[in-house]
Amino acid sequence: MKIAVDGMGGDFAPAEIVSGAVAGAREYGVGIALVGPEEAMRHELARHDCSGLDMDIVDAPEYLVEGEHPAYALRQKRNASVLVATKLVRDGKAEAVVSAGPTGGVVAAAMFILGTLEGMSRPVVGGPFLGFAPETIMMDLGSNVDCQPYQLLDFAIVGSVYAEKMLGITNPTVALLSVGAEEGKGNEQVQETYPLLQKCGLNFIGNVEGYDIPTGKANVIICDGFVGNIMVKFAESLGKTIGSWLEERLTGRLAERDVRQMAEEVVLATNAADAHGGGPLWAVNGVACVAHGRSRAAEITKTIGQARLAVEQDLVGSLRAELVAARRRLGIAS
Amino acid sequence: MKIAVDGMGGDFAPAEIVSGAVAGAREYGVGIALVGPEEAMRHELARHDCSGLDMDIVDAPEYLVEGEHPAYALRQKRNASVLVATKLVRDGKAEAVVSAGPTGGVVAAAMFILGTLEGMSRPVVGGPFLGFAPETIMMDLGSNVDCQPYQLLDFAIVGSVYAEKMLGITNPTVALLSVGAEEGKGNEQVQETYPLLQKCGLNFIGNVEGYDIPTGKANVIICDGFVGNIMVKFAESLGKTIGSWLEERLTGRLAERDVRQMAEEVVLATNAADAHGGGPLWAVNGVACVAHGRSRAAEITKTIGQARLAVEQDLVGSLRAELVAARRRLGIAS
Numbered sequence: 001m002k003i004a005v006d007g008m009g010g011d012f013a014p015a016e017i018v019s020g021a022v023a024g025a026r027e028y029g030v031g032i033a034l035v036g037p038e039e040a041m042r043h044e045l046a047r048h049d050c051s052g053l054d055m056d057i058v059d060a061p062e063y064l065v066e067g068e069h070p071a072y073a074l075r076q077k078r079n080a081s082v083l084v085a086t087k088l089v090r091d092g093k094a095e096a097v098v099s100a101g102p103t104g105g106v107v108a109a110a111m112f113i114l115g116t117l118e119g120m121s122r123p124v125v126g127g128p129f130l131g132f133a134p135e136t137i138m139m140d141l142g143s144n145v146d147c148q149p150y151q152l153l154d155f156a157i158v159g160s161v162y163a164e165k166m167l168g169i170t171n172p173t174v175a176l177l178s179v180g181a182e183e184g185k186g187n188e189q190v191q192e193t194y195p196l197l198q199k200c201g202l203n204f205i206g207n208v209e210g211y212d213i214p215t216g217k218a219n220v221i222i223c224d225g226f227v228g229n230i231m232v233k234f235a236e237s238l239g240k241t242i243g244s245w246l247e248e249r250l251t252g253r254l255a256e257r258d259v260r261q262m263a264e265e266v267v268l269a270t271n272a273a274d275a276h277g278g279g280p281l282w283a284v285n286g287v288a289c290v291a292h293g294r295s296r297a298a299e300i301t302k303t304i305g306q307a308r309l310a311v312e313q314d315l316v317g318s319l320r321a322e323l324v325a326a327r328r329r330l331g332i333a334s
Numbered sequence: 335m336k337i338a339v340d341g342m343g344g345d346f347a348p349a350e351i352v353s354g355a356v357a358g359a360r361e362y363g364v365g366i367a368l369v370g371p372e373e374a375m376r377h378e379l380a381r382h383d384c385s386g387l388d389m390d391i392v393d394a395p396e397y398l399v400e401g402e403h404p405a406y407a408l409r410q411k412r413n414a415s416v417l418v419a420t421k422l423v424r425d426g427k428a429e430a431v432v433s434a435g436p437t438g439g440v441v442a443a444a445m446f447i448l449g450t451l452e453g454m455s456r457p458v459v460g461g462p463f464l465g466f467a468p469e470t471i472m473m474d475l476g477s478n479v480d481c482q483p484y485q486l487l488d489f490a491i492v493g494s495v496y497a498e499k500m501l502g503i504t505n506p507t508v509a510l511l512s513v514g515a516e517e518g519k520g521n522e523q524v525q526e527t528y529p530l531l532q533k534c535g536l537n538f539i540g541n542v543e544g545y546d547i548p549t550g551k552a553n554v555i556i557c558d559g560f561v562g563n564i565m566v567k568f569a570e571s572l573g574k575t576i577g578s579w580l581e582e583r584l585t586g587r588l589a590e591r592d593v594r595q596m597a598e599e600v601v602l603a604t605n606a607a608d609a610h611g612g613g614p615l616w617a618v619n620g621v622a623c624v625a626h627g628r629s630r631a632a633e634i635t636k637t638i639g640q641a642r643l644a645v646e647q648d649l650v651g652s653l654r655a656e657l658v659a660a661r662r663r664l665g666i667a668s
Contacts, residue, residue, distance in 0.1 A: 130572075132572075132575045132576075132579070142513060145513060145520065145521040146521045146522050177564060178560075178564075179476060179479060179559070179560055179563040179564065186479065186560070187479040187480045187558075187560045188480050190560075209563075209564070209567050210563065210564035210565060210566070210567030210568035210569075210570075210571065211567040211568065211570060211571040212571070213568050213571065213572075214568070214571045214572050214575040215571060215575070223564075224521075225513070226512075226513055226520070226521045226524075226561075227560075227561055227564060229513040229543075229544065230511060230512075230513065230543070230544035230557075230561060230565070231544060231564070231565070231568060232544065233543050233544030233545040234544035234545065234547050234548070234565060234568070234569075235544075235568075235572065236544075236545060237544065237545040237546070237547065237548045237549060238464075238466075238547075238548050238569065238572060238604070241466045241548040241549070242466075242576055242600060245466070245600075245603075246580075249596060253588060253592075254587060254588070258587075262583060266576060266579075269579075270572070
């Protein structure tokens with residue numbers, strides 16, 4: 001298996017990316033196509049022992065920077081590393097692409113070059129977001145802010161495939177996020193989505209409330225990206241607030257190192273991005289994994305592991321098949 | 335000033351309610367009309383020293399219980415204590431009513447007997463909900479799940495009056511909860527509400543994100559009741575989860591009492607209902623204050639203090655005037 005790694009994506013490119021890619025090649029036994037300015041890539045690679053590894057360099061003299069408008073930048077920079085890396089997947093020269101951003105650029109490159117699966121207009125972003133509930137996935141976490149019921153159905157299918165293929169959960173439970181557990185509770189969006197989820201063939205257990213998110217009541221919790229984005233940022237901020245409060249309250253009562261460790265644990269358990277590193281962009285017609293912009297080598301290596309798992313589990317094929325099957329059960333032509 | 339207290343509302347009625355009412359009469363210098371079955375009220379009152387206090391009993395032989403459908407129960411029980419107490423306000427025999435529930439019954443009684451302010455169809459529920467941000471009010475927290483932009487405008491007006499009159503904040507800042515700080519970020523609801531808030535005369539500072547809720551960035555944060563209800567329940571659950579985690583991690587490293595106290599502090603700081611006791615129902619044409627069902631005497635006394643403040647500050651008149659002024663600025667006939 002060959003994985004294309006964007007050598008210039010992320011705050012610590014290229015050094016940490018190349019370092020993580022070399023470790024990924026060794027740890028996961030995959031081939032790596034390192035994409036970026038040839039000289040820079042060669043220079044970084046020379047600092048590592050690559051004996052016995054399948055490491056190529058693919059030249060891409062340009063790259064995106066944080067703050068550019070993604071679609072505009074990609075039109076200007078035809079040889080941007082993320083674009084060249086994504087094309088390797090389209091052309092069958094790599095099975096997956098890994099990039100540490102900018103996220104908007106990775107998403108735009110994936111949409112332009114690989115396209116989205118039939119019936120889905122935008123990538124879906126989600127995953128486990130609380131360390132306290134590692135087997136609970138929330139979908140969507142911000143890509144799609146105004147959603148129709150059939151989009152929430154798509155998120156449920158994506159989430160089920162995620163839980164099954166990436167987390168190894170058999171027959172994952174799926175729930176709709178609402179203001180009450182009973183059927184009929186919720187806004188119009190929830191009430192219209194409920195019957196679709198009942199009939200689509202997933203293991204739908206009904207509505208859950210905000211209270212149920214940290215308790216692991218469902219494996220897949222569905223909401224629109226407006227609610228999801230607010231939740232995930234609120235959790236992150238509340239975790240940091242409680243972490244600071246803990247530090248203040250425990251200082252002088254426990255060893256300084258222990259105080260810092262406890263505060264960091266709370267922050268990490270409530271901070272999706274830092275805790276999970278990279279994962280696949282869903283609904284894209286190919287495996288594209290985005291790592292956090294702040295990723296160091298270790299996170300890049302982990303993301304390469306996620307990419308390998310996604311290819312091995314045939315995520316894209318599984319999702320396509322599930323979308324077709326669910327729509328057939330609902331009598332919707334796909 | 336006379337305040338009607340529903341002697342039979344709440345889990346610890348009548349004993350704790352009567353005890354809290356007696357203390358409220360003394361502490362806040364208000365008259366109390368204690369509403370409930372005459373014998374039971376007289377019996378409870380006899381256990382307290384009421385010398386020098388203005389305490390009446392108003393007979394109401396029936397009362398609501400938890401689990402009944404509020405509107406149905408109120409039609410069956412014409413002499414229910416909450417109904418009789420609310421009628422005292424309508425008839426000018428009391429300036430405010432205080433009840434510890436059931437909440438649905440207090441809301442229904444307030445709507446039927448007192449009505450809502452012009453242009454508002456349902457009561458609005460909100461307030462500070464995080465101990466970490468005591469000067470940040472969220473509106474709405476669950477009464478109104480599908481909202482039009484003009485309703486979010488109403489919540490902003492309510493929140494401003496709340497911050498100014500009840501918390502003493504001059505010219506409170508108002509923000510819309512969204513997925514990004516920039517104008518134009520958000521779902522359709524936010525994008526349509528934004529210009530209304532810009533022109534309505536409030537101190538509107540734009541959008542805030544989920545991240546900004548615990549940091550006190552705005553005094554009034556506006557969202558629909560679907561988002562608000564999910565947030566408040568999520569915060570409560572996350573706080574309890576972190577509290578339990580803390581207890582587990584600190585046991586054996588700090589004194590047991592200190593461990594329990596720290597865990598309780600986190601739970602309280604994230605739990606709106608327990609932390610704040612009672613407050614006014616907004617948009618009602620009269621002062622009706624709901625205390626939590628689990629209220630003991632101390633919370634009832636505090637809620638009586640809130641009711642006195644609401645009357646003194648002329649909450650209802652202030653809100654009515656603000657609604658008219660804002661609609662005039664926007665060129666909307668009210």
